[in-house]
Amino acid sequence: MLSNLTVVEQYASRAVKVQSKIGIIAGSGLLPLRLIDSCRESSKPYFIILLEGEAKPSDYYGEDFSLIPIGSLGKTINALKKSNCTEVVMAGPVKRPSLSKLKLDLRAIKLLARFARSKNQGDDALLRILVKELELEGFKVIGADEILGKGSLAKVGVMGKHAPNQVALDNISLGIEVAQTLGSLDIGQSVIIQENVVIGVEAAEGTDSLIQRCRKLLKEGSPGVLVKVKKPNQDPRADLPTIGVNTVKISFESGLSGIAVVANSTLIIDYDSVINEANSLGLFIYGQTQ
Amino acid sequence: MLSNLTVVEQYASRAVKVQSKIGIIAGSGLLPLRLIDSCRESSKPYFIILLEGEAKPSDYYGEDFSLIPIGSLGKTINALKKSNCTEVVMAGPVKRPSLSKLKLDLRAIKLLARFARSKNQGDDALLRILVKELELEGFKVIGADEILGKGSLAKVGVMGKHAPNQVALDNISLGIEVAQTLGSLDIGQSVIIQENVVIGVEAAEGTDSLIQRCRKLLKEGSPGVLVKVKKPNQDPRADLPTIGVNTVKISFESGLSGIAVVANSTLIIDYDSVINEANSLGLFIYGQTQ
Structure with missing residues:
Protein backbone atom coordinates (compact mmCIF):
# COMPACT_ATOMS: atom_id res chain seq x y z
CA MET A 1 0.00 0.00 0.00
CA GLY A 149 -4.44 29.13 -30.45
CA LYS A 150 -4.24 32.16 -32.72
CA GLY A 151 -7.08 30.81 -34.87
CA SER A 152 -9.48 31.74 -32.10
CA LEU A 153 -8.67 35.46 -32.30
CA ALA A 154 -10.50 38.01 -34.46
CA LYS A 155 -8.77 38.70 -37.77
CA VAL A 156 -8.27 42.07 -39.45
CA GLY A 157 -11.18 43.32 -41.60
CA VAL A 158 -14.15 41.41 -42.94
CA MET A 159 -14.30 37.88 -41.49
CA GLY A 160 -17.36 36.42 -43.18
CA LYS A 161 -19.07 37.02 -46.50
CA HIS A 162 -20.85 40.23 -45.46
CA ALA A 163 -19.02 43.56 -45.22
CA PRO A 164 -20.03 46.72 -43.35
CA ASN A 165 -21.23 49.56 -45.62
CA GLN A 166 -20.04 53.16 -45.17
CA VAL A 167 -22.82 53.98 -42.68
CA ALA A 168 -21.83 50.96 -40.58
CA LEU A 169 -18.12 51.91 -40.82
CA ASP A 170 -18.98 55.37 -39.48
CA ASN A 171 -20.92 53.79 -36.62
CA ILE A 172 -17.96 51.49 -35.92
CA SER A 173 -15.54 54.41 -35.87
CA LEU A 174 -17.65 56.29 -33.30
CA GLY A 175 -18.25 53.07 -31.36
CA ILE A 176 -14.54 52.31 -31.02
CA GLU A 177 -13.88 55.83 -29.72
CA VAL A 178 -16.73 55.70 -27.20
CA ALA A 179 -16.02 52.12 -26.06
CA GLN A 180 -12.36 52.89 -25.48
CA THR A 181 -13.24 55.90 -23.34
CA LEU A 182 -15.64 53.76 -21.34
CA GLY A 183 -13.00 51.08 -21.11
CA SER A 184 -10.39 53.52 -19.82
CA LEU A 185 -12.82 54.25 -16.97
CA ASP A 186 -13.10 50.46 -16.43
CA ILE A 187 -16.87 50.60 -17.03
CA GLY A 188 -17.64 48.18 -19.86
CA GLN A 189 -16.45 46.82 -23.20
CA SER A 190 -19.46 47.24 -25.49
CA VAL A 191 -21.61 49.92 -27.07
CA ILE A 192 -24.36 49.96 -29.66
CA ILE A 193 -24.35 52.75 -32.22
CA GLN A 194 -27.01 53.64 -34.79
CA GLU A 195 -26.89 56.57 -37.21
CA ASN A 196 -23.91 57.98 -35.26
CA VAL A 197 -25.91 58.03 -32.01
CA VAL A 198 -24.87 56.03 -28.93
CA ILE A 199 -27.96 53.92 -28.26
CA GLY A 200 -26.67 51.86 -25.37
CA VAL A 201 -23.59 51.46 -23.22
CA GLU A 202 -22.59 48.34 -21.28
CA ALA A 203 -21.75 48.50 -17.59
CA ALA A 204 -22.59 45.69 -15.14
CA GLU A 205 -25.30 44.06 -17.27
CA GLY A 206 -23.00 42.32 -19.77
CA THR A 207 -22.97 42.36 -23.56
CA ASP A 208 -25.93 40.03 -24.12
CA SER A 209 -28.21 42.11 -21.89
CA LEU A 210 -27.04 45.30 -23.60
CA ILE A 211 -27.99 43.93 -27.01
CA GLN A 212 -31.34 42.69 -25.75
CA ARG A 213 -32.38 45.89 -24.05
CA CYS A 214 -31.36 47.97 -27.07
CA ARG A 215 -33.91 46.11 -29.16
CA LYS A 216 -36.55 48.59 -27.98
CA LEU A 217 -34.29 51.63 -28.29
CA LEU A 218 -33.13 51.08 -31.85
CA LYS A 219 -35.03 53.08 -34.44
CA GLU A 220 -36.16 52.19 -37.92
CA GLY A 221 -33.82 53.14 -40.73
CA SER A 222 -30.17 52.34 -41.11
CA PRO A 223 -29.42 49.51 -38.64
CA GLY A 224 -27.14 49.73 -35.64
CA VAL A 225 -23.92 47.88 -34.88
CA LEU A 226 -22.40 46.28 -31.80
CA VAL A 227 -18.86 47.39 -31.04
CA LYS A 228 -16.84 45.49 -28.42
CA VAL A 229 -13.28 46.45 -27.47
CA LYS A 230 -10.59 45.52 -25.00
CA LYS A 231 -10.30 47.99 -22.14
CA PRO A 232 -6.96 49.83 -22.44
CA ASN A 233 -5.74 48.73 -18.99
CA GLN A 234 -7.15 45.26 -19.23
CA ASP A 235 -4.87 42.30 -18.61
CA PRO A 236 -5.53 40.10 -21.67
CA ARG A 237 -4.91 37.02 -19.54
CA ALA A 238 -7.80 37.85 -17.24
CA ASP A 239 -10.74 38.99 -19.30
CA LEU A 240 -10.19 39.11 -23.06
CA PRO A 241 -13.27 40.43 -24.89
CA THR A 242 -15.19 37.49 -26.26
CA ILE A 243 -17.98 36.87 -28.76
CA GLY A 244 -19.67 33.63 -29.65
CA VAL A 245 -22.55 32.20 -31.66
CA ASN A 246 -25.06 33.54 -29.13
CA THR A 247 -23.74 37.08 -29.59
CA VAL A 248 -24.43 36.77 -33.32
CA LYS A 249 -27.91 35.34 -32.75
CA ILE A 250 -29.13 38.02 -30.38
CA SER A 251 -27.50 40.77 -32.47
CA PHE A 252 -29.56 39.52 -35.39
CA GLU A 253 -32.72 39.36 -33.25
CA SER A 254 -32.18 42.96 -32.17
CA GLY A 255 -31.86 44.09 -35.78
CA LEU A 256 -28.15 44.95 -35.77
CA SER A 257 -26.30 44.75 -39.08
CA GLY A 258 -23.09 43.40 -37.61
CA ILE A 259 -20.44 43.19 -34.94
CA ALA A 260 -17.12 45.01 -34.82
CA VAL A 261 -14.31 43.92 -32.52
CA VAL A 262 -10.61 44.68 -32.17
CA ALA A 263 -8.55 42.39 -34.40
CA ASN A 264 -6.06 40.11 -32.61
CA SER A 265 -7.45 41.14 -29.21
CA THR A 266 -10.86 39.47 -29.24
CA LEU A 267 -11.58 35.82 -28.65
CA ILE A 268 -14.13 34.26 -30.98
CA ILE A 269 -15.44 31.11 -29.32
CA ASP A 270 -16.13 28.45 -31.98
CA TYR A 271 -14.72 30.69 -34.73
CA ASP A 272 -16.09 28.73 -37.71
CA SER A 273 -19.56 28.45 -36.20
CA VAL A 274 -19.64 32.19 -35.49
CA ILE A 275 -18.70 33.07 -39.06
CA ASN A 276 -21.17 30.54 -40.50
CA GLU A 277 -23.97 31.84 -38.31
CA ALA A 278 -23.19 35.46 -39.28
CA ASN A 279 -23.06 34.48 -42.96
CA SER A 280 -26.41 32.78 -42.86
CA LEU A 281 -28.09 35.59 -40.89
CA GLY A 282 -26.59 38.32 -43.10
CA LEU A 283 -24.46 39.97 -40.40
CA PHE A 284 -20.92 41.21 -40.80
CA ILE A 285 -18.13 40.39 -38.35
CA TYR A 286 -15.44 43.02 -38.62
CA GLY A 287 -11.98 43.22 -37.04
CA GLN A 288 -10.81 46.79 -36.54
CA THR A 289 -7.08 47.44 -36.24
CA GLN A 290 -6.13 49.57 -33.26
CA MET B 1 -65.53 93.92 -39.66
CA GLY B 149 -37.38 80.69 -10.85
CA LYS B 150 -34.25 79.86 -8.88
CA GLY B 151 -36.33 77.94 -6.32
CA SER B 152 -36.69 75.18 -8.90
CA LEU B 153 -32.93 74.50 -9.07
CA ALA B 154 -31.05 72.00 -6.93
CA LYS B 155 -29.39 73.59 -3.90
CA VAL B 156 -25.91 72.86 -2.54
CA GLY B 157 -25.61 69.87 -0.19
CA VAL B 158 -28.34 67.95 1.62
CA MET B 159 -31.79 69.07 0.46
CA GLY B 160 -34.10 66.96 2.61
CA LYS B 161 -33.80 65.37 6.01
CA HIS B 162 -31.64 62.44 4.93
CA ALA B 163 -27.91 62.82 4.24
CA PRO B 164 -25.60 60.54 2.24
CA ASN B 165 -23.19 58.52 4.40
CA GLN B 166 -19.49 58.19 3.56
CA VAL B 167 -20.06 55.14 1.33
CA ALA B 168 -22.69 57.07 -0.62
CA LEU B 169 -20.41 60.13 -0.86
CA ASP B 170 -17.69 57.91 -2.35
CA ASN B 171 -20.19 56.52 -4.85
CA ILE B 172 -21.28 60.09 -5.71
CA SER B 173 -17.69 61.18 -6.24
CA LEU B 174 -17.03 58.32 -8.70
CA GLY B 175 -20.45 58.89 -10.31
CA ILE B 176 -19.79 62.57 -11.00
CA GLU B 177 -16.45 61.71 -12.62
CA VAL B 178 -17.93 58.96 -14.80
CA ALA B 179 -21.07 60.91 -15.72
CA GLN B 180 -19.05 63.94 -16.76
CA THR B 181 -16.85 61.81 -19.00
CA LEU B 182 -19.95 60.27 -20.58
CA GLY B 183 -21.44 63.73 -20.89
CA SER B 184 -18.36 65.08 -22.61
CA LEU B 185 -18.92 62.37 -25.24
CA ASP B 186 -22.57 63.52 -25.45
CA ILE B 187 -23.79 60.05 -24.46
CA GLY B 188 -25.99 60.48 -21.39
CA GLN B 189 -26.41 62.32 -18.11
CA SER B 190 -26.91 59.57 -15.55
CA VAL B 191 -25.07 56.69 -13.95
CA ILE B 192 -25.78 54.31 -11.09
CA ILE B 193 -22.93 53.44 -8.75
CA GLN B 194 -22.82 50.84 -5.98
CA GLU B 195 -19.82 50.01 -3.81
CA ASN B 196 -17.63 52.07 -6.18
CA VAL B 197 -18.68 49.97 -9.17
CA VAL B 198 -20.48 51.45 -12.19
CA ILE B 199 -23.66 49.37 -12.35
CA GLY B 200 -25.38 51.14 -15.21
CA VAL B 201 -24.84 53.98 -17.65
CA GLU B 202 -27.54 55.95 -19.46
CA ALA B 203 -27.50 56.39 -23.21
CA ALA B 204 -30.68 56.51 -25.34
CA GLU B 205 -32.93 54.79 -22.79
CA GLY B 206 -33.39 57.76 -20.43
CA THR B 207 -32.92 58.08 -16.69
CA ASP B 208 -36.12 56.28 -15.61
CA SER B 209 -35.31 53.21 -17.73
CA LEU B 210 -31.74 53.19 -16.42
CA ILE B 211 -32.98 53.10 -12.83
CA GLN B 212 -35.52 50.39 -13.60
CA ARG B 213 -33.14 48.08 -15.43
CA CYS B 214 -30.51 48.45 -12.69
CA ARG B 215 -32.95 46.95 -10.19
CA LYS B 216 -31.80 43.49 -11.28
CA LEU B 217 -28.12 44.43 -11.43
CA LEU B 218 -27.80 45.98 -7.99
CA LYS B 219 -26.40 43.66 -5.35
CA GLU B 220 -27.26 43.22 -1.71
CA GLY B 221 -25.19 45.20 0.74
CA SER B 222 -24.49 48.89 0.76
CA PRO B 223 -27.10 50.48 -1.56
CA GLY B 224 -26.37 52.28 -4.82
CA VAL B 225 -26.94 55.90 -5.79
CA LEU B 226 -28.19 57.69 -8.90
CA VAL B 227 -25.92 60.46 -10.13
CA LYS B 228 -27.20 62.86 -12.79
CA VAL B 229 -25.11 65.71 -14.20
CA LYS B 230 -25.22 68.36 -16.87
CA LYS B 231 -23.17 67.48 -19.93
CA PRO B 232 -20.19 69.86 -20.15
CA ASN B 233 -21.13 71.14 -23.61
CA GLN B 234 -24.83 71.19 -22.97
CA ASP B 235 -26.76 74.41 -23.59
CA PRO B 236 -28.69 74.84 -20.30
CA ARG B 237 -31.52 76.46 -22.26
CA ALA B 238 -32.10 73.31 -24.28
CA ASP B 239 -31.92 70.33 -21.98
CA LEU B 240 -31.18 71.06 -18.34
CA PRO B 241 -30.92 67.84 -16.30
CA THR B 242 -34.20 67.29 -14.49
CA ILE B 243 -35.53 65.15 -11.67
CA GLY B 244 -39.07 64.90 -10.33
CA VAL B 245 -41.23 62.93 -7.93
CA ASN B 246 -41.21 59.92 -10.26
CA THR B 247 -37.40 59.83 -10.22
CA VAL B 248 -37.52 59.57 -6.42
CA LYS B 249 -40.22 56.88 -6.48
CA ILE B 250 -38.45 54.56 -8.92
CA SER B 251 -35.09 55.15 -7.24
CA PHE B 252 -36.69 53.94 -4.01
CA GLU B 253 -38.26 50.95 -5.76
CA SER B 254 -34.86 49.98 -7.18
CA GLY B 255 -33.28 50.10 -3.73
CA LEU B 256 -31.11 53.20 -4.21
CA SER B 257 -30.23 55.21 -1.11
CA GLY B 258 -30.44 58.57 -2.83
CA ILE B 259 -29.94 60.90 -5.76
CA ALA B 260 -27.05 63.25 -6.39
CA VAL B 261 -27.25 66.09 -8.90
CA VAL B 262 -25.21 69.17 -9.71
CA ALA B 263 -26.30 72.10 -7.54
CA ASN B 264 -27.65 75.15 -9.40
CA SER B 265 -27.61 73.24 -12.70
CA THR B 266 -30.42 70.75 -12.18
CA LEU B 267 -34.11 71.43 -12.40
CA ILE B 268 -36.25 69.85 -9.67
CA ILE B 269 -39.82 69.73 -10.93
CA ASP B 270 -42.22 70.31 -8.01
CA TYR B 271 -39.34 70.97 -5.61
CA ASP B 272 -41.31 70.65 -2.36
CA SER B 273 -43.05 67.44 -3.45
CA VAL B 274 -39.71 65.90 -4.46
CA ILE B 275 -38.14 66.68 -1.08
CA ASN B 276 -41.24 65.48 0.82
CA GLU B 277 -41.33 62.24 -1.16
CA ALA B 278 -37.60 61.65 -0.55
CA ASN B 279 -38.03 62.42 3.17
CA SER B 280 -40.89 59.97 3.57
CA LEU B 281 -39.13 57.20 1.58
CA GLY B 282 -35.81 57.70 3.39
CA LEU B 283 -33.80 58.83 0.35
CA PHE B 284 -31.29 61.65 0.24
CA ILE B 285 -31.28 64.36 -2.43
CA TYR B 286 -27.82 65.83 -2.65
CA GLY B 287 -26.52 68.81 -4.62
CA GLN B 288 -22.87 68.50 -5.51
CA THR B 289 -20.92 71.68 -6.25
CA GLN B 290 -18.93 71.51 -9.43
Missing part, protein backbone atom coordinates in the same frame (compact mmCIF):
# COMPACT_ATOMS: atom_id res chain seq x y z
CA LEU A 2 2.78 2.33 1.02
CA SER A 3 4.90 1.39 -1.97
CA ASN A 4 1.93 1.84 -4.32
CA LEU A 5 1.44 5.36 -3.05
CA THR A 6 5.11 6.06 -3.52
CA VAL A 7 4.96 4.87 -7.11
CA VAL A 8 1.95 7.13 -7.75
CA GLU A 9 3.76 10.07 -6.17
CA GLN A 10 6.88 9.43 -8.21
CA TYR A 11 4.81 9.16 -11.34
CA ALA A 12 2.92 12.35 -10.49
CA SER A 13 6.17 14.15 -9.79
CA ARG A 14 7.68 12.96 -13.10
CA ALA A 15 4.51 13.95 -14.98
CA VAL A 16 4.74 17.48 -13.57
CA LYS A 17 8.33 17.71 -14.72
CA VAL A 18 7.46 16.42 -18.16
CA GLN A 19 4.42 18.60 -18.72
CA SER A 20 2.98 21.35 -16.59
CA LYS A 21 -0.57 20.92 -15.40
CA ILE A 22 -2.96 23.80 -15.95
CA GLY A 23 -5.62 24.89 -13.50
CA ILE A 24 -8.75 26.07 -15.28
CA ILE A 25 -10.74 28.48 -13.10
CA ALA A 26 -14.15 28.38 -14.77
CA GLY A 27 -16.77 31.11 -14.75
CA SER A 28 -19.95 30.89 -16.83
CA GLY A 29 -20.41 30.22 -20.54
CA LEU A 30 -18.74 28.04 -23.11
CA LEU A 31 -15.14 29.26 -22.93
CA PRO A 32 -13.95 26.99 -20.07
CA LEU A 33 -15.49 23.98 -21.88
CA ARG A 34 -13.57 24.86 -25.04
CA LEU A 35 -10.37 25.11 -23.03
CA ILE A 36 -10.96 21.61 -21.72
CA ASP A 37 -11.53 20.38 -25.30
CA SER A 38 -8.23 21.98 -26.35
CA CYS A 39 -6.35 20.48 -23.42
CA ARG A 40 -7.74 17.04 -24.26
CA GLU A 41 -6.82 17.41 -27.93
CA SER A 42 -3.23 18.34 -27.07
CA SER A 43 -3.09 15.85 -24.16
CA LYS A 44 -2.29 18.66 -21.77
CA PRO A 45 -3.04 17.74 -18.14
CA TYR A 46 -5.61 20.00 -16.51
CA PHE A 47 -7.43 20.52 -13.25
CA ILE A 48 -10.84 22.19 -13.10
CA ILE A 49 -12.16 24.59 -10.50
CA LEU A 50 -15.79 25.59 -11.02
CA LEU A 51 -16.75 28.91 -9.46
CA GLU A 52 -19.94 28.29 -7.53
CA GLY A 53 -22.92 30.13 -8.95
CA GLU A 54 -21.16 30.84 -12.27
CA ALA A 55 -20.11 27.58 -13.94
CA LYS A 56 -22.89 25.01 -14.28
CA PRO A 57 -21.70 21.66 -12.84
CA SER A 58 -24.06 19.80 -15.21
CA ASP A 59 -22.05 21.17 -18.17
CA TYR A 60 -18.99 19.36 -16.82
CA TYR A 61 -20.51 15.90 -16.75
CA GLY A 62 -17.80 13.26 -16.88
CA GLU A 63 -15.04 15.62 -15.71
CA ASP A 64 -13.48 15.81 -12.26
CA PHE A 65 -13.76 19.26 -10.73
CA SER A 66 -13.70 21.19 -7.46
CA LEU A 67 -16.69 23.44 -6.85
CA ILE A 68 -15.39 26.44 -4.90
CA PRO A 69 -17.18 29.64 -3.79
CA ILE A 70 -15.87 32.85 -5.41
CA GLY A 71 -14.83 34.27 -2.05
CA SER A 72 -12.62 31.30 -1.18
CA LEU A 73 -9.33 32.40 -2.66
CA GLY A 74 -7.18 30.52 -0.15
CA LYS A 75 -9.09 27.31 -0.90
CA THR A 76 -8.65 27.90 -4.64
CA ILE A 77 -4.89 28.41 -4.31
CA ASN A 78 -4.56 25.34 -2.09
CA ALA A 79 -6.54 23.23 -4.55
CA LEU A 80 -4.35 24.40 -7.46
CA LYS A 81 -1.18 23.58 -5.50
CA LYS A 82 -2.43 20.24 -4.23
CA SER A 83 -3.19 19.16 -7.78
CA ASN A 84 0.32 20.25 -8.88
CA CYS A 85 -0.80 23.02 -11.24
CA THR A 86 1.98 25.28 -12.45
CA GLU A 87 -0.17 27.31 -14.83
CA VAL A 88 -3.55 28.92 -14.31
CA VAL A 89 -6.14 30.20 -16.80
CA MET A 90 -9.27 32.12 -15.82
CA ALA A 91 -12.11 31.75 -18.31
CA GLY A 92 -15.74 32.70 -18.60
CA PRO A 93 -17.66 35.72 -17.27
CA VAL A 94 -18.01 36.12 -13.51
CA LYS A 95 -20.52 38.56 -12.00
CA ARG A 96 -19.03 40.36 -9.07
CA PRO A 97 -21.17 39.17 -6.15
CA SER A 98 -22.50 41.19 -3.26
CA LEU A 99 -19.82 41.73 -0.60
CA SER A 100 -22.31 40.88 2.13
CA LYS A 101 -23.14 37.56 0.48
CA LEU A 102 -19.55 36.49 -0.17
CA LYS A 103 -18.12 33.87 2.12
CA LEU A 104 -14.64 35.33 2.21
CA ASP A 105 -11.69 33.36 3.45
CA LEU A 106 -8.68 35.08 5.00
CA ARG A 107 -6.79 35.17 1.72
CA ALA A 108 -9.68 36.80 -0.10
CA ILE A 109 -10.12 39.35 2.69
CA LYS A 110 -6.44 40.33 2.35
CA LEU A 111 -6.83 40.72 -1.40
CA LEU A 112 -10.00 42.78 -1.04
CA ALA A 113 -8.32 44.99 1.55
CA ARG A 114 -5.59 45.76 -0.98
CA PHE A 115 -8.26 46.32 -3.63
CA ALA A 116 -10.21 48.66 -1.31
CA ARG A 117 -7.11 50.85 -0.99
CA SER A 118 -6.76 51.14 -4.78
CA LYS A 119 -8.36 54.15 -6.44
CA ASN A 120 -9.81 52.28 -9.39
CA GLN A 121 -12.24 49.63 -8.23
CA GLY A 122 -13.57 48.39 -11.55
CA ASP A 123 -13.37 44.79 -12.71
CA ASP A 124 -9.98 45.31 -14.40
CA ALA A 125 -8.40 46.49 -11.21
CA LEU A 126 -9.77 43.52 -9.26
CA LEU A 127 -8.58 41.04 -11.90
CA ARG A 128 -5.12 42.61 -12.08
CA ILE A 129 -4.76 42.21 -8.30
CA LEU A 130 -5.96 38.60 -8.57
CA VAL A 131 -3.48 37.81 -11.37
CA LYS A 132 -0.66 39.32 -9.29
CA GLU A 133 -1.71 37.24 -6.27
CA LEU A 134 -1.60 34.03 -8.31
CA GLU A 135 1.80 34.97 -9.72
CA LEU A 136 3.14 35.63 -6.23
CA GLU A 137 2.11 32.06 -5.41
CA GLY A 138 4.33 30.88 -8.26
CA PHE A 139 1.66 30.15 -10.87
CA LYS A 140 2.11 31.24 -14.46
CA VAL A 141 -1.14 32.94 -15.44
CA ILE A 142 -1.90 32.49 -19.13
CA GLY A 143 -4.62 33.75 -21.46
CA ALA A 144 -7.30 31.54 -22.95
CA ASP A 145 -6.00 32.41 -26.44
CA GLU A 146 -2.64 30.77 -25.60
CA ILE A 147 -4.53 27.50 -25.18
CA LEU A 148 -7.04 27.89 -27.99
CA LEU B 2 -62.39 95.42 -41.08
CA SER B 3 -62.20 97.95 -38.27
CA ASN B 4 -62.66 95.21 -35.68
CA LEU B 5 -59.70 93.31 -37.09
CA THR B 6 -57.63 96.47 -37.01
CA VAL B 7 -58.48 97.00 -33.36
CA VAL B 8 -57.45 93.43 -32.58
CA GLU B 9 -54.22 93.85 -34.50
CA GLN B 10 -53.45 97.10 -32.73
CA TYR B 11 -54.19 95.49 -29.41
CA ALA B 12 -51.98 92.52 -30.25
CA SER B 13 -49.20 94.82 -31.37
CA ARG B 14 -49.46 96.83 -28.15
CA ALA B 15 -49.52 93.66 -26.05
CA VAL B 16 -46.30 92.49 -27.67
CA LYS B 17 -44.65 95.79 -26.83
CA VAL B 18 -45.93 95.69 -23.25
CA GLN B 19 -45.00 92.07 -22.54
CA SER B 20 -43.29 89.55 -24.74
CA LYS B 21 -45.15 86.37 -25.51
CA ILE B 22 -43.34 83.08 -24.94
CA GLY B 23 -43.61 80.04 -27.17
CA ILE B 24 -43.50 76.80 -25.16
CA ILE B 25 -42.28 73.90 -27.30
CA ALA B 26 -43.46 70.92 -25.27
CA GLY B 27 -41.95 67.45 -25.21
CA SER B 28 -43.09 64.75 -22.79
CA GLY B 29 -43.46 64.85 -19.01
CA LEU B 30 -44.57 67.42 -16.47
CA LEU B 31 -42.12 70.25 -17.14
CA PRO B 32 -44.09 72.01 -19.94
CA LEU B 33 -47.22 71.89 -17.75
CA ARG B 34 -45.35 73.54 -14.89
CA LEU B 35 -44.13 76.25 -17.24
CA ILE B 36 -47.72 76.95 -18.20
CA ASP B 37 -48.68 77.16 -14.51
CA SER B 38 -45.84 79.64 -13.94
CA CYS B 39 -46.85 81.76 -16.94
CA ARG B 40 -50.44 81.86 -15.67
CA GLU B 41 -49.35 82.83 -12.17
CA SER B 42 -47.25 85.70 -13.48
CA SER B 43 -49.80 86.60 -16.18
CA LYS B 44 -47.17 86.11 -18.86
CA PRO B 45 -48.70 85.50 -22.30
CA TYR B 46 -47.77 82.14 -23.81
CA PHE B 47 -48.34 80.04 -26.88
CA ILE B 48 -48.12 76.24 -26.79
CA ILE B 49 -46.68 73.89 -29.41
CA LEU B 50 -47.07 70.22 -28.58
CA LEU B 51 -44.54 67.95 -30.28
CA GLU B 52 -46.53 65.12 -31.80
CA GLY B 53 -45.79 61.75 -30.21
CA GLU B 54 -44.11 63.34 -27.18
CA ALA B 55 -46.54 65.68 -25.39
CA LYS B 56 -49.92 64.13 -24.56
CA PRO B 57 -52.71 66.40 -25.84
CA SER B 58 -55.03 65.12 -23.09
CA ASP B 59 -52.68 66.66 -20.48
CA TYR B 60 -53.37 70.07 -22.02
CA TYR B 61 -57.12 69.99 -21.65
CA GLY B 62 -58.51 73.52 -21.60
CA GLU B 63 -55.44 75.07 -23.25
CA ASP B 64 -55.08 76.19 -26.84
CA PHE B 65 -52.19 74.51 -28.60
CA SER B 66 -50.75 73.59 -32.00
CA LEU B 67 -49.87 69.94 -32.46
CA ILE B 68 -46.82 69.84 -34.75
CA PRO B 69 -44.66 66.87 -35.90
CA ILE B 70 -41.06 66.96 -34.69
CA GLY B 71 -39.73 67.14 -38.25
CA SER B 72 -41.74 70.25 -39.11
CA LEU B 73 -39.32 72.97 -38.09
CA GLY B 74 -40.54 75.50 -40.66
CA LYS B 75 -44.11 75.02 -39.48
CA THR B 76 -42.98 75.47 -35.85
CA ILE B 77 -41.14 78.71 -36.62
CA ASN B 78 -44.09 80.05 -38.62
CA ALA B 79 -46.51 79.21 -35.81
CA LEU B 80 -44.28 80.98 -33.25
CA LYS B 81 -44.06 84.05 -35.47
CA LYS B 82 -47.74 84.11 -36.32
CA SER B 83 -48.61 84.08 -32.64
CA ASN B 84 -46.17 86.97 -32.03
CA CYS B 85 -43.78 85.04 -29.80
CA THR B 86 -40.51 86.80 -29.07
CA GLU B 87 -39.20 84.22 -26.64
CA VAL B 88 -39.04 80.44 -26.90
CA VAL B 89 -38.55 77.73 -24.28
CA MET B 90 -38.06 74.04 -25.05
CA ALA B 91 -39.20 71.74 -22.25
CA GLY B 92 -39.66 68.04 -21.63
CA PRO B 93 -37.74 65.04 -22.96
CA VAL B 94 -37.90 64.28 -26.68
CA LYS B 95 -36.76 60.94 -28.08
CA ARG B 96 -34.88 61.40 -31.30
CA PRO B 97 -37.12 59.68 -33.86
CA SER B 98 -36.07 57.49 -36.74
CA LEU B 99 -34.89 59.55 -39.70
CA SER B 100 -36.89 57.40 -42.08
CA LYS B 101 -40.09 58.04 -40.11
CA LEU B 102 -39.65 61.79 -39.78
CA LYS B 103 -41.79 63.97 -42.02
CA LEU B 104 -39.15 66.61 -42.57
CA ASP B 105 -40.02 70.02 -43.95
CA LEU B 106 -37.48 72.01 -45.95
CA ARG B 107 -36.31 73.96 -42.93
CA ALA B 108 -35.70 70.79 -40.93
CA ILE B 109 -33.84 69.23 -43.87
CA LYS B 110 -31.51 72.26 -44.01
CA LEU B 111 -30.88 72.00 -40.27
CA LEU B 112 -30.22 68.26 -40.45
CA ALA B 113 -27.85 68.80 -43.38
CA ARG B 114 -25.82 71.17 -41.22
CA PHE B 115 -26.00 68.67 -38.36
CA ALA B 116 -24.85 65.82 -40.63
CA ARG B 117 -21.70 67.80 -41.45
CA SER B 118 -20.86 68.27 -37.76
CA LYS B 119 -18.50 65.77 -36.20
CA ASN B 120 -20.42 65.35 -32.97
CA GLN B 121 -23.91 64.05 -33.64
CA GLY B 122 -25.19 63.52 -30.12
CA ASP B 123 -28.30 65.17 -28.69
CA ASP B 124 -26.39 68.21 -27.41
CA ALA B 125 -25.05 68.99 -30.83
CA LEU B 126 -28.51 68.74 -32.39
CA LEU B 127 -30.06 70.95 -29.71
CA ARG B 128 -27.29 73.56 -30.04
CA ILE B 129 -27.95 73.79 -33.78
CA LEU B 130 -31.68 74.08 -33.10
CA VAL B 131 -31.17 76.88 -30.54
CA LYS B 132 -28.96 78.75 -33.01
CA GLU B 133 -31.60 78.39 -35.72
CA LEU B 134 -34.29 79.84 -33.46
CA GLU B 135 -32.00 82.71 -32.51
CA LEU B 136 -31.28 83.46 -36.16
CA GLU B 137 -35.04 83.82 -36.57
CA GLY B 138 -34.97 86.51 -33.90
CA PHE B 139 -36.34 84.52 -30.98
CA LYS B 140 -34.76 84.78 -27.56
CA VAL B 141 -34.30 81.19 -26.36
CA ILE B 142 -34.59 80.93 -22.60
CA GLY B 143 -34.19 78.09 -20.09
CA ALA B 144 -37.08 76.59 -18.15
CA ASP B 145 -35.40 77.70 -14.91
CA GLU B 146 -35.74 81.35 -15.98
CA ILE B 147 -39.50 80.87 -15.95
CA LEU B 148 -39.78 78.61 -12.90
